[in-house]
Amino acid sequence: MTVPDWLPDLANVTEALGLPAFEDRLLGFLNRLLPVDHVAVFTFDPGGKAGHLFTSSRLDAAAVQTLTDAYMGGGYAEDPNLPIMQTLKPGELIDHGMEGAYAPAYREQFFGKSGLIDKASTSATAGSGTVYCNFYRLQDSGRFSPEDWEQLRALLPLVTNLIAAHRRLLPQAQSQNVQSVVHSIISRAAPPFDKLTNREREVCARVLLGYSSEAIALDLGIAASSVTTYRKRAYEKLGITGQSELFSLCLGAVERG
Numbered sequence: 001m002t003v004p005d006w007l008p009d010l011a012n013v014t015e016a017l018g019l020p021a022f023e024d025r026l027l028g029f030l031n032r033l034l035p036v037d038h039v040a041v042f043t044f045d046p047g048g049k050a051g052h053l054f055t056s057s058r059l060d061a062a063a064v065q066t067l068t069d070a071y072m073g074g075g076y077a078e079d080p081n082l083p084i085m086q087t088l089k090p091g092e093l094i095d096h097g098m099e100g101a102y103a104p105a106y107r108e109q110f111f112g113k114s115g116l117i118d119k120a121s122t123s124a125t126a127g128s129g130t131v132y133c134n135f136y137r138l139q140d141s142g143r144f145s146p147e148d149w150e151q152l153r154a155l156l157p158l159v160t161n162l163i164a165a166h167r168r169l170l171p172q173a174q175s176q177n178v179q180s181v182v183h184s185i186i187s188r189a190a191p192p193f194d195k196l197t198n199r200e201r202e203v204c205a206r207v208l209l210g211y212s213s214e215a216i217a218l219d220l221g222i223a224a225s226s227v228t229t230y231r232k233r234a235y236e237k238l239g240i241t242g243q244s245e246l247f248s249l250c251l252g253a254v255e256r257g
Contacts, residue, residue, distance in 0.1 A: 006032040013162060018169030023056040024215040026162070030135070033155060034148050038116060038136035040067070041163055042076065045129045050076045053131060053167055058138060061219070063114055070109055078106045081121050085132060090124040090164070091157025093149075118143040120152050122160040126167040133160050185253045192238055192249060200234040203227055207243055208250060 009029040016022040023039075030036040037058045043051040052072055055064050076082065080101050081094050088094065102111070111117065118137040123130050135156070137143060144152065186193050186205045193201055199220075206216045213231075217224040240246055 017162070017166050020209040021211065022166050023054045024211060026159070027056040028215075030155075030159065034151055035137065035141040036135050037138040037141055038134075040071075040134045040136070042071070042132045042134075043126070043129050043167065044082075044132060053163075058218075059114065060221075067110065067114055075106070075110065078103060081132070085121070085123040085130070088123060091122050091160040093153050093156055094121040115139050120144065120149070120156065122156045124160045124164040126164040131160070131164050131167050133163050185250050190253045193253070195237045196234050197230075200230050200237070203230040204234050204246060207231060208247060 006029065009025075009032050013022065013025045013029045016025050027036065027039055030039070038055070039057065040055045041053040043053050045051070050072060052068055055068060057064050059067075071079075080103075084094055111119075115138050116136045117139055120135045122133045124133075125131075133156075135152070186201050186208070189196070189201065193204070196204065202220060203216055206219060211219065213224045213227045216227045220227075235241060235246070238246070238249060240249065
């Protein structure tokens with residue numbers, strides 16, 4: 001039996017279920033099979049209230065935040081996929097022509113300004129609510145081809161169910177607060193993180209969120225070797241040797257307020 005070369009990547013994704021590292025590992029796994037440049041996942045409770053689970057993207061952080069704020073700020077009410085997804089089986093693909101599906105203002109806000117040019121969407125039940133999963137292409141990757149759509153139809157039921165499992169396993173407090181706590185403590189240079197440079201703090205914050213060196217490098221626009229250097233320098237200044245000790249320092253800073 002021939003073992004698919006992407007199987008180790010899938011194992012890495014499943015190992016990270018319920019952890020912050022899941023997001024970037026999922027994007028890496030998808031890109032072993034076909035280009036996917038931006039993954040945005042939202043949740044809807046039975047009353048229709050929207051939430052943002054995560055976004056993993058090749059876009060810069062400011063662009064991701066702009067898109068998220070616009071969608072959560074009311075853009076979701078104009079999303080033509082929402083009525084459709086209520087009728088789908090878990091992981092069943094929503095695909096349609098970009099030109100006809102979206103109102104011009106919506107298309108300009110969420111596609112034209114961002115450089116996103118194509119999208120596939122799925123949904124699945126997670127607890128009492130729904131996870132709404134969106135997979136995008138940027139201009140340099142081109143639109144999804146007919147072969148890509150065929151591969152997506154085979155792949156996305158698995159991926160969507162993994163995302164739903166991730167949502168169920170992710171502790172409620174973590175899903176809402178871990179990012180804000182980490183960035184509040186480290187980014188504002190609370191002691192002992194005041195010993196670090198800005199770049200060293202940026203790297204440490206992402207280490208705590210479970211990012212790999214490659215993901216940190218991509219997020220910050222630096223070389224992976226530079227990530228290693230900044231992390232080593234930060235650990236030396238903090239008097240620690242690994243991620244678990246870094247986490248302990250962050251918890252201590254939280255307790256001190």
